Amino acid sequence: MLPSVAVMAQEQAAQDSQDARTLDRVTVTGSLIPQSQIETFTPVTVVTAEDIRARGFASVSDVLQRSSFSTGGVQGAQSSASFTQGAETISMFGLPPGYVKYLIDGRPMANYPALYNGSDTFNNISGIPIDLIERIEILPGGQSSLYGSDAIAGVINVILKKEMNGSSLSIRGGTHSEGGGNSFRASFATGFSSQDGRTNALFGIQYEDRDAIWAYDRDITRQFFTDGTSPPAASRDYLVNSAFTGYVFEDPANCANVTGQFGGTVGLRTRPGFAEPYCGSFYSPGYRTLNNAKEATQLYGNISFDINNSARLYANVLHSEEEVRYHVGSGYTWWGTSVEWGYFYDPEADDFRNLQRAFAPEYMGPGGFANSMNVDESTSTRVAFGIDGALGDSSWDYDVGFTRTDYKLDENGFVRWNDPINNYFIDRVLGPQQGLDPYYGAYPVFSPDYAAFYQPMSAADFRSFTGYATSRSKTVDQMVRFQLTNSDLFQLPGGSAGVAVVAEAGQQEWRYDPHPGYLDGSVWGTTAVSGGGERDRYAVTSELRMPVFDPLTVTLSGRYDAFKPDGGSTIDNTTYSLGLEYRPIESLLVRGKYGTAFRAPTLSDLFQGRSGYYTSVTDYYLCSQLGIEPGDASAQCPSALANRQVFGTQAGNVNLQPIDADVWSAGIVWAPTADLSLTLDYHNWDISDEVTQQSVDGLMRQEYRCRTGIDDINSQLCVTALSQITRNQLNNYVDEVFTPKINVSRQTLEAVTAGVNYELGIGSAGDLLFRGNYTQKISHKYQQYAEDPEVDQLNDPYWSTDPKRKGDMSVTWATDRWATTLYANWFSETPNYRAWLVGNYEAADTGRLGSFTTYNASVSFSPIDELSFSLLVNNLTNKMPPLDTSYPGTSGAPYNSSNFNAYGRAVYLEARYLFGQR
Numbered sequence: 046m047l048p049s050v051a052v053m054a055q056e057q058a059a060q061d062s063q064d065a066r067t068l069d070r071v072t073v074t075g076s077l078i079p080q081s082q083i084e085t086f087t088p089v090t091v092v093t094a095e096d097i098r099a100r101g102f103a104s105v106s107d108v109l110q111r112s113s114f115s116t117g118g119v120q121g122a123q124s125s126a127s128f129t130q131g132a133e134t135i136s137m138f139g140l141p142p143g144y145v146k147y148l149i150d151g152r153p154m155a156n157y158p159a160l161y162n163g164s165d166t167f168n169n170i171s172g173i174p175i176d177l178i179e180r181i182e183i184l185p186g187g188q189s190s191l192y193g194s195d196a197i198a199g200v201i202n203v204i205l206k207k208e209m210n211g212s213s214l215s216i217r218g219g220t221h222s223e224g225g226g227n228s229f230r231a232s233f234a235t236g237f238s239s240q241d242g243r244t245n246a247l248f249g250i251q252y253e254d255r256d257a258i259w260a261y262d263r264d265i266t267r268q269f270f271t272d273g274t275s276p277p278a279a280s281r282d283y284l285v286n287s288a289f290t291g292y293v294f295e296d297p298a299n300c301a302n303v304t305g306q307f308g309g310t311v312g313l314r315t316r317p318g319f320a321e322p323y324c325g326s327f328y329s330p331g332y333r334t335l336n337n338a339k340e341a342t343q344l345y346g347n348i349s350f351d352i353n354n355s356a357r358l359y360a361n362v363l364h365s366e367e368e369v370r371y372h373v374g375s376g377y378t379w380w381g382t383s384v385e386w387g388y389f390y391d392p393e394a395d396d397f398r399n400l401q402r403a404f405a406p407e408y409m410g411p412g413g414f415a416n417s418m419n420v421d422e423s424t425s426t427r428v429a430f431g432i433d434g435a436l437g438d439s440s441w442d443y444d445v446g447f448t449r450t451d452y453k454l455d456e457n458g459f460v461r462w463n464d465p466i467n468n469y470f471i472d473r474v475l476g477p478q479q480g481l482d483p484y485y486g487a488y489p490v491f492s493p494d495y496a497a498f499y500q501p502m503s504a505a506d507f508r509s510f511t512g513y514a515t516s517r518s519k520t521v522d523q524m525v526r527f528q529l530t531n532s533d534l535f536q537l538p539g540g541s542a543g544v545a546v547v548a549e550a551g552q553q554e555w556r557y558d559p560h561p562g563y564l565d566g567s568v569w570g571t572t573a574v575s576g577g578g579e580r581d582r583y584a585v586t587s588e589l590r591m592p593v594f595d596p597l598t599v600t601l602s603g604r605y606d607a608f609k610p611d612g613g614s615t616i617d618n619t620t621y622s623l624g625l626e627y628r629p630i631e632s633l634l635v636r637g638k639y640g641t642a643f644r645a646p647t648l649s650d651l652f653q654g655r656s657g658y659y660t661s662v663t664d665y666y667l668c669s670q671l672g673i674e675p676g677d678a679s680a681q682c683p684s685a686l687a688n689r690q691v692f693g694t695q696a697g698n699v700n701l702q703p704i705d706a707d708v709w710s711a712g713i714v715w716a717p718t719a720d721l722s723l724t725l726d727y728h729n730w731d732i733s734d735e736v737t738q739q740s741v742d743g744l745m746r747q748e749y750r751c752r753t754g755i756d757d758i759n760s761q762l763c764v765t766a767l768s769q770i771t772r773n774q775l776n777n778y779v780d781e782v783f784t785p786k787i788n789v790s791r792q793t794l795e796a797v798t799a800g801v802n803y804e805l806g807i808g809s810a811g812d813l814l815f816r817g818n819y820t821q822k823i824s825h826k827y828q829q830y831a832e833d834p835e836v837d838q839l840n841d842p843y844w845s846t847d848p849k850r851k852g853d854m855s856v857t858w859a860t861d862r863w864a865t866t867l868y869a870n871w872f873s874e875t876p877n878y879r880a881w882l883v884g885n886y887e888a889a890d891t892g893r894l895g896s897f898t899t900y901n902a903s904v905s906f907s908p909i910d911e912l913s914f915s916l917l918v919n920n921l922t923n924k925m926p927p928l929d930t931s932y933p934g935t936s937g938a939p940y941n942s943s944n945f946n947a948y949g950r951a952v953y954l955e956a957r958y959l960f961g962q963r
Contacts, residue, residue, distance in 0.1 A: 074089055074148075074151075074182040074184050074200060074202040075087035075089055075184050075188065075191070075200070076191070076588065076590070076600070077191060077528065077530065077545035077547065077586070077588045077602075078530060078532060078543035078544070078545050078588055078590045079530070079532050079543075080532065080543065080590065084634055084636075084714045084724075085600075085624070085626060085636070086598075086600055086624030086625055086626045086636040086637065086638050087184060087186065087188075087624065087636075087638055087710075088184070088185065088186075088636075088710075088712060088714075088724060088726045088798065088800075089182050089183070089184050090112070090114075090182070090183045090184075090800065090818060091180050091181070091182050091183075092108055092112075092180060092181045092183070093179075093180045094178055094179060094180060096816075096855075097175060097178065097181075098903075098905075098915070098955075099855070099857055099864065099866035099868075099903050099905075100855060100866060100868040100901050100903070101868070101901040101902075101903050101917035101918065101919045101951075101953065102175070103175070103219075103228070103919070103951075103953075104133070104171065104175055105133075105170045105171070105173045105175055105178070105181070105203065106133035106134070106135070106170050106171060108175075108181060109135045109170065109181070109183075109201065110135050111853060111870050112135075112183060112818070112853070113798065113818040113819055113820040113851045113852050113853055114137045114138060114183060114185055114199065114798070114818075114820055115135045115136065115137060115851070116136070116137075116138055116139050116820055116822060116847050116848060116849075116851050116872070117135075117136025117137070117138065117139035117140065117847050117943075118136065118846065118847055118941070118942075118943020118944055119134050119135060119136050119142055119943065120161065120162065120943075121133060121134070121942075122334065122335065122336045122337045122371065123335055123336075123938070123942035123946060124942060125333050125373045125374050125376070125377065126373040126374075126377050127162065128159060128160055128161065128162055128163040128574065129157065129159050129160070129161050129162075129167075129169075130337070130371050130373070130419075131337055131369035131371060131419075131421035131456075132157055132159065132161075132167075132169040132171065133169060133170050133171040134161070134167050134168060134169060134170060135170070136198075136847075137185065137198035137199045138185070138198055138199075138728075138730075138794060138796055138820070138822065138825075139794070139822065139825060139838070139845060139847045140197065140198040140730075140732075140792075140794065141165065141198075142161055142165070142167040142168075143161065143165050143166055143167045143195060143644065143647070144195065144197040144198040144644065145168070145195065145196075145198050145199055145200070145201060146188065146192050146193075146194075146195045146196035146199070146200045146201070147168045147170065147200075147201050147203070148192070148200065148201065148202040148203065149173070149202075149203050149204075149205065149363070149427065150202075150203075150204055150205060150361070150429070151202060151204075152429060152446075152448045152524070152526075153192075153193075153448075153522065153524070154168050154427075154450070155168075155425065155427070155450035155451075155452045155520050155521070155522040156168060156452070156520045156522070156555070156647070157169035157452065157454070157520070158423075158452055158453065158454040158518035158519050158520050158555070158556075158557065159454055159456065159518055159557070159574075160557070160574055160649050160653070163574050163658060163695065164574075164649070164653070164695060164784075164786070165647070165649070165650075165736075166555070166647035166648070166649050166650070169423075171339075171341070171367065171369075172341070172343065172365035172367055172423070172425050173203055173343070173363075173365075174205075174232065174249065174251035174343035174345060174363075174365075175251070176215055176230070176232035176234070176249075176251050177205055177206055177232065177234060177249040177251060177343070177345050178203060178204070178205060178206070179204045179205060179206045179207070180204050181201065181202070181203050181204070182201070182202040182204065183199065183200075183201055184199055184200040184201070184202070185198070185199040185710075185726075185728055185796075185798060186198075186199055186638070186708050186710050186728050186730075187622075187640055187641065187642025187706050187708030187730070188200045188622075188640075188642065189604065189606075189618075189620040189640075189641065189642035189643050189706075190586070190602040190603055190604045190620040190621050190622040190640050190641070190642075191586060191588065191602055191604065191622075193549075193584055193586075193604060193606050194606060194618075194643060194644050194645040194703075195644050195645075196642055197642045197643070197644055197704070197706050197708070197730070197732065198730075205345060205347070205361075205363070206234065206236075206247055206249070206347070207245075207247060207347050207349075208236055208238075208245050208247055208347075209234055209235065209236025209247050210236060210238075211235070211236070211959060211960060211961035212233070212234065212235035212236070212959070212960050212961045213232075213233070213234045213235075213957065213958070213959050214231075214232075214233050214957070214958045214960075215230075215231065215232045215233075215955065215956070215957045215958075216230075216231050216955065216956050216957075217229070217230040217231070217953055217954070217955040217956075218230075218953065218954055218955075219917075219951055219952060219953035219954070220951070220952060221258065221262075221948060221949055221950065221951050221952075222923060222949060222950040222951075222952065223262060223263055223923070223948075223949040223950070224258075224262040224263075225256060225257060225258035225259055225262040225335075225336075226255065226256055226257070226258040226336055226948065226951065227255070227256045228253070228254065228255040228256070228953075229253070229254045229255075230251065230252065230253045230254075231251070231252050232249065232250065232251040232252070233249065233250050234247065234248065234249035234250075235247070235248055235249075235961075236248075242351075243350060243351040244348070244349070244350050244351075245348070245349050246346070246347065246348040246349075247345075247346065247347045247348075248345070248346045249343075249344070249345040249346070250342070250343070250344050250345070251341075251342070251343045251345075252341070252342050253339065253340070253341045253342075254339070254340045255336075255337075255338060255339045255340075256338055257334045257335075257336060257337060257338035257370060257371065257372075257418075258334065258335045258336040258948060259331065259332070259333070259334055259335065259372075259414075260330055260331045260332065260333050260334070260335050260374070260937070260938070260947075261328070261331030261332065262335075263335065263925075263947040263949070265925055265926060265938070265939065265940065265947050266330060266331065266335060266937060266938050266947055267328060267330070267331040268327045268328045268330060268331065268937070269327050269330060269934055269935065269936065269937055270932050270933070270934050270935075270936045270937070270939040271934070272928065272930050272939075273930060273931070273932045273933045273934045273936060273939060274680070274879070274890060274930065274931060274932070274933050274934075275317065275680040275681075275933045275934040275935070276317070276934045277327055277934040278314075278316050278680065278933075278934045278935045279312075279314040279325035279326055279327045279329075280325045280326055280327075280329040280330070280375065280376070280403060281323050281325050281401055281403075281684060282303070282306065282307070282311055282323075282324055282325045282326055282329065282402065282403040282405070283296070283300070283303060283311075283323060283324035283325070283401075283402055283403075283498065283499050284323045284324075284325075284400070284401040284402075284684070285323075285398060285399075285400055285401075285495065285498070286398065286399045286400075286401065286683075286684060286685060287396050287397065287398055288388050288396070288397040288398065288399070288685065288775070288776055289396070289397070289776075290396070291319050291320070291321065291683050292316075292319045292320070292321040292322070292323055292684075293321055293394075293396075293398065294321040294322050294323060295493075295495035295496075295498070295499075296324065296495065296496070296498075296499040297495075297496055298496070298499060299313055300312055300313045300324035300499065302499055302500055302501065303324055303405075303499060303500070303501055305407065305501070306326065306405035306406075306407055306501060307326040307328055307329050307332070307375075307405050307406065307407075308328060308406070310326040310327060310328040310329075311324055311325060311326045311405070312324070312325075312326075317680075317681065318681055318683075319683075324499060329375040329376070329403065329937075330374070330375070330376070330937020330938065331937075332372070332374055332375045332406060332413070332414045333372050333373060333374025333375070333376075333414075334370075334371045334372045334374075334418075335946070335947055335948065336946075336948060337369045337370060337371040338369070338370040338371070338418075339367065339368070339369050339370070340367070340368045341365065341366065341367040341368070342365070342366050343363065343364065343365045343366075344362075344363070344364040344365075345361070345362070345363050345364075346361060346362050347359075347360075347361040348360055348361070352432075352434075355434045355435040355436075355437065356432060356433075356434035356435075357432065357433055357434055358430075358431075358432050359429075359430065359431060359432070359433065359446075360428075360429065360430035360431075361428075361429050361430075362426070362427065362428050362429075363425075363426075363427040364424075364425070364426045364427075365423070365424070365425045365426075366422075366423070366424050367421075367422070367423045367424075368420060368421070368422050369420070369421040369423075370418045370419070370420050370421075371418060371419055371421075372414050372415075372417065372418045372419065373419065374937075375403050375404070375405075375414070376403075376937070378403065378404045378414075378417065379401065379402060379403045379404060380401075380402050380404070380461065380466055380470065380569070381399060381400060381401040381402065381690075382398075382399050382400045382401075382475075383399045383401075383689075383690060384569060384570045384659075384690065385463070385467055385569075386488060386489050387488065387773070387775075387780075388488050388775070389475070389488055389489050389490065389491045390481075390482035390483075390484075390488050390489070390490045390491070391490075391491065391492065391493065392479070392490055392492060393492060397482070397488060397775075399685075400470075400474070400475075400493070400498060401684075402498070404507065405501070407501065408501070408502050408503075408504060408506070408507040409504060409507055410504035410507075417459045417511070418459065419456070419457065419458050419459055420456075420457040420513075421454065421455070421456050421457070422454070422455045422457065423452070423453065423454045423455070424451075424452075424453045425450065425451070425452045425453070426450065426451050427448070427449070427450040428448070428449050428450075429446060429447065429448040429449075430446065430447060431444060431445050431446025431447060431526075432444075432445055432446075433445070433446075439531075440531045440532065440533040440534070441529055441530070441531050442529070442530045442531070442532075443527070443528065443529055443530075444526070444527070444528045444530075445525075445526070445527050445528075446525075446526050447523070447524070447525050447526075448522075448523065448524050448526070449521070449522070449523035449524075450520075450521070450522050450523070451519065451520075451521050452519060452520045452521075453517070453518075453519045454517070454518045454519065455515055455516070455517055456515065456516045456517075456518070457513045457514075457515050458513065458514050458515075458516065458560075458571070459511065459512075459513060460511065460512060460513065460514045460560075460562065460568045460569070460571060461510055461511050461568070461569040461570065462510050462511070462512060462562070462567060462568065462569060463562075463566055463567050463568060463569040464567070465509060465510035466510035466511075466569050467569070468510075469506065469509065469510050471491075473494075473497050474493050474494055474495075474497050474498045475491040475492075475493050476491055476492050476493065476494065478490065478491060479491065479492065485775060487775075488775075514560035514562050514563065514568055515560055516557070516558065516559040516560050516563065516573055517556075517558050518555075518556060518557040518558065519554070519555075519556050520553070520554065520555050520556075521552070521553065521554040522551065522552075522553050522554075523551050523552055524549055524550070524551030525549070525550050525551065526547065526548070526549045527547065527548045527549075528545060528546070528547045528548075529545065529546045529547075530543070530544070530545045530546075531543060531544050531545075537591055537592050537593060537594070538592070538593065538594040538595065539591075539592025539593055539594045539595045539596070539597065539598060540592040540595075541592070542589070542590060542591045542592065543589070543590040544587070544588065544589050544590070545586075545587065545588045546585075546586070546587050547584075547585070547586040547587070548584070548585050548586075549582075549583065549584040549585075549586075550581075550582070550583050550584075551581070551582050551583075552579065552580070552581050552582070553579065553580055553582060553648060554577075554578075554579045554648070555576075555577055555578060555579075555647075555648035555649060555652070556576075556577035557573075557574055557575055557576055557577060557649075557653075558575065558577070559573030559574070559575050560573070570659055570690070571658075571659060572658050572659060572692075573658070574649075574653060574654075574658070574695075575653075575654045576649060576652045576653040576654040576697060577648075577652055578610060578611055578648045578651055578652030579610070579611050579648075580608050580609055580610035580611065580613075580648065580651075581608070581609045582606065582607065582608045582609070583606070583607045584604060584605065584606045584607070585604065585605050586602070586603070586604040587602065587603055587604075588600065588601070588602040589601045589602070595628075596627055596628045596629055597625070597626070597627050597628075598625070598626040598627075599623070599624070599625060599626075600622075600623070600624035600625075600626075601621070601622070601623055601624075602621065602622050602624075602640075603619070603620070603621040603622075604619070604620050604621070605617065605618075605619050606618050606619075606620075606643075606645065608645050608646075610648070610651055610652075610699070612699075613651065613699050616645060616646060616702065616703065618643045618645065618703045618705075619641075620640065620641045620642060620643055621640060621641055622638060622639065622640025622641070623638065623639050623640065624636070624637070624638040624640075625637045625638070632715060632716050632717050633713065633714070633715050633716075634713065634714040634715075635712075635713050636710075636711070636712055636713070636714065636726075637709070637710065637711040637712070638708075638709060638710050638711075639707075639708075639709040640707075640708055640709070641705065641706065641707055641708070642705075642706040642707075642708050643703045643704060643705050643706065644703060644704040645703050646698075646701040646702070646703065646736070649697060650697055650698065650701050650736055650786055651697050651698070651699050651701060652697050652699075653695070653696060653697035653786075654696065654697070655694055655695075655696040658692075658693045658694075658695070659690055659691070659692060659693070660690070660691060660693050660741050660782075661688050661689065661690050661691075662689055662690075662691050662741055662742065662745050662779055662782070663675075663678050663679055663682070663686070663687050663688070663689075663742065663745060664678075664682070664686040664687075664689060664745065664778065664779055665678055665745055665746050665748070665749035666745075666748055666749040666752045666753070667682075667686050667777065667778070668681075668682040668686050668687070669749060669753055671683075671686075674883075675746060675749065675882060675883060676879060676882045676883045676888065676890075677933075679933055679935050680933035680934065680935050685778065686778070689778060689779060691741075691779050691780060691781055691782055692780065692781045692782075693741060693781065693782045693783070693784060694781070694782075694783050694784070695783070695784045695785065695786070696785060696786070697786060698785070698786050698787065701736060701786065701787075701788055702734055702788050703734070704732065704733070704734050704735050704736065704788070705732070705733050705734055706730055706731060706732040706733070707730075707731045708728070708729065708730050708731075709728075709729050710726055710727060710728045710729065711726070711727050712724065712725050712726030712727060713725055713726075720803060720804040720805065720806075721801075721802070721803045721804075722800075722801070722802045722803075723799075723800070723801050724798075724799060724800040724801075725797070725798075725799045726797070726798050726799070727795070727796075727797050728794075728795070728796045728797070728798065729793075729794070729795050730792075730793060730794040730795075731791075731793050732791065732792050732793070732794075733791045734788040734789075734790075734791075735788070735789070735790035735791065735792065736786050736787065736788060736790075737786070737787055737789050737790040737829060741782055741784065744766060744769060744770065744782055744784070745770075745779070745782075746843075747762070747763075747766045748766050748767060748770055750763075751763035751766055751767060752767075760833075761830050761831075761833075762829070762830050762833050765830070768783075769782055769783045769784065769785075770782055770783075771783075789829070789830055789831070790827065790828060790829050790830075791827070791828045791831075792825070792826060792827040792828070792838075793824065793825070793826050794822065794824065794825045794826075795822070795823040795824040795825075796820060796821060796822045796823060797820070797821045797823060798818070798819065798820050798821075799818070799819045800816075800817065800818045800819070801815065801816070801817045802814075802815070802816050802817075803815040803816075810860070811858055811859050811860035811861075811863075812858070812859050812860075813856065813857070813858055814855075814856070814857040814859070815854070815855070815856050816854070816855050816857075817852065817853065817854040817855070818852060818853055818854075819850070819851075819852040820850065820851050820852065821849060821850045822839060822847075822849050822850070824837075824839065825837075825838040825839050825845065826838065827844060841884060841885075842876030842880040842881045842884060842885070842886070842891075843881060843882075843883075843884030843885075844884075846875055846876050846881050846941055846943060846944065847875070847943075847944075848872035848873045848874070848875050848896075848944065849873050850872065850873035851871065851872040851873070852870075852871050852872075853868065853869060853870045853871065854868070854869050854871075855867065855868040855869070861907075862906060862907050862908070863904075863905070863906055863907075864903075864904075864905045865902070865903065865904045865905070866901075866902065866903045867900065867901075867902050868900065868901040868902070868903075869898055869899070869900050870898065870899050870900075870901075871896060871897070871898040872896065872897055872944070873896050874893040874894055874895055874896055875893065875894050875897075875941065875944050876891075876892075876893060876894070877890075877891065877892050877893065877894050877929050877931045878929050878931045878932045878936075878939070878941070879891045879892070879931030879932075880892060880893070880931070881941075890930075890931045891931070892931070894927045894929060895927065897924075897927065897944070897945070898924075899919075899920050899921075899922070899924050900920070900921040900922060901917070901918065901919045901920070901921060902917070902918050902921050903915055903916065903917040903918070904916050910959075911958060911959045911960060912956070912957070912958050912959075913956070913957045913958075914954075914955070914956050914957075915953075915954070915955040915956075915957070916952075916953075916954060916955075917952070917953040917954075917955065918950065918951070918952050918953075919950070919951040919952075919953075920948070920949060920950045920951060921950065922950075923949050923950040924949075925945075925947055925949060926939075926940030926941075926945035926946070926947060927940070927945070929941075
């Protein structure tokens, strides 16, 4: 069977062999047993260091997010005010980010200390030095029988360089044609071997500095949408709102005193459906970051020493330090009376009111919003050492190693201090409290100076009630691992049988300690997740590979995992798999696999404390009582309903059980020539007992459906949804939502993946290399509660806006001195905003956005063997998100940030010099 071009680079892994008898065998991700066949019963896609450079990828997340397997949207730099805006991750096949198992050199990565969406454990892949990577192997499908928990969607193994002959220096700088995002990266790596060849070492360092991209740098995000379903609606930067009559305008100067704010764009504004005006700007959405600023340094070292022909000592360390800076935007930088008091009573107006005031960049001194960015500082250190070799003259190899990763995160959040900010406005606007209201005896009485409310403030005033609050978190993951492998256990008609046995023991720790102000109310308008815990874990794995006869090989694997959390009972799980390889002829492989996979309850699932957060909700139910449909609520419903800030709570559950999955795949590999290979694989998942935590917006929409009779109000779904929402007695407005974690949900998924690799020699003109990958989701169904009907996520835009199909293709032309690559990344049509909002394609203005393709191009020239220069252009045509006119004029980013970004064209120049090569 001829190996495909895509994985021929894996033959370099033969250096991991212990002695000459195994030099013809490699260890492939998806198996623990070294073998001579590259293509096995599990499909593996390899992205080499050369691929990364030629395609212009700037980071590991760039590589993986553009992969055809990465069909799901994730939160990231564009997700303002998300819990992990400074982190980077992916979703394979639209499954949760935590369903991907990440490995570095075959050993698990440590989890990110902060929680994805404030709830889930995941991996941040931004701290891996891209210039020091040998290759990345992507393995779709459940792999828990070999790799344990989390390996449901797939496994990603990042393999770092181990040896180098000489040294390498690389300098890269770039910018975006639309502005912002200027970057610089430098890396140096050097390696040496002792004269007798017994000692090999490599040291590398990478430094990166990148500026932020601000929304005001892009036409599509600098202001409220001008081509939507409603006219652009200016932000309510100075607003007085009545609990019963809507907007109230109380500025005797008609906004004249604040027109200089937000770059001189604040003025007297109105909104449809509201008689009274307010003071606001059409350009406030521009004051947030679209891409984070980042400064990062990674240090890497690897050393090995051959004690003798049968034993080798090895050790490596990867240390990463990152500072990520971002701003959540003006929409989250404000003050209002609703947070502290709900409403206040104005005796002169005989009315219950709220004040709302945004903070303009002019308040923050020179630099504006750049002076109030959040800063995440993280440090990660991964150390591994051990001994491997052969047991005497036997066919048994061993590997005994220890790995420990410490990951620490300090989140320096820009905050408004509760008492100082409230006192500031009491002193200048509200005046002293005059008791409680005469109607309910629950709301404070103030007699505001409204003219003072409509006044700018100085930078000193702003600094008097703002500052930074630091939340500290960490994860620790340490493991002792012992592996025995025999690639020639006994002979079968098809060849040598192989076996691997692995035992693991380790400990995991997670701590999240927010600044006390987030928990005791000292920080205004913001709370945080808290919690922590430890657990011991143990695992035993075995794999048996049997070439039953010449065309057929059978591989069996099984694993037992046990987790013992502090103060809790043991959680355990057993997984297994059966893999088949059938080669009727040398050039054709028919393969299949069936197995089970699981995800253990994470430490945050178990030990997350009952913690709170603030969020804004749209009250679809009360809006519907005013005759406003959900699709129009954000634009037409009163602000007290369309953008109401509420308090939410969430908590862990020590009684959670593992998420289970049955996973199988079947496919073929055809390599009719040494230069051409084609792959086609079908994948199937059945995942049960998922941990569920509803989105707040989804909860509000579900409540609307229950209360209006769309769904049966007596169903388990409705009973649960209504119990999670607390409304006040004054006006039935929402005050609080609760989003607990439970094992209840189930989803099934079917997908097809394909790949093509073709190399064509064109004589003296060089070589052409074609590579392509394609993923199509056939079915994806989700059931939140057992009593509920299945949701078709491929055809229900409310539940999923992911594309059904995604692919990439590259063509490279190379000669002795020149190389050029054109890379295309494509995904199929996706729902527009309106379709997502109403959950169908039948309502007015619903539809699908067309397929989307971007191109990267690179040209490299080597005047001498040791030196190369490269010009790389990402998003060659400067393509922006498609125009989606179904967004309302209240949107400041009228595109789905899970599928698109507004970064535009990026241009990089890179120089690489090799010296000391022998």
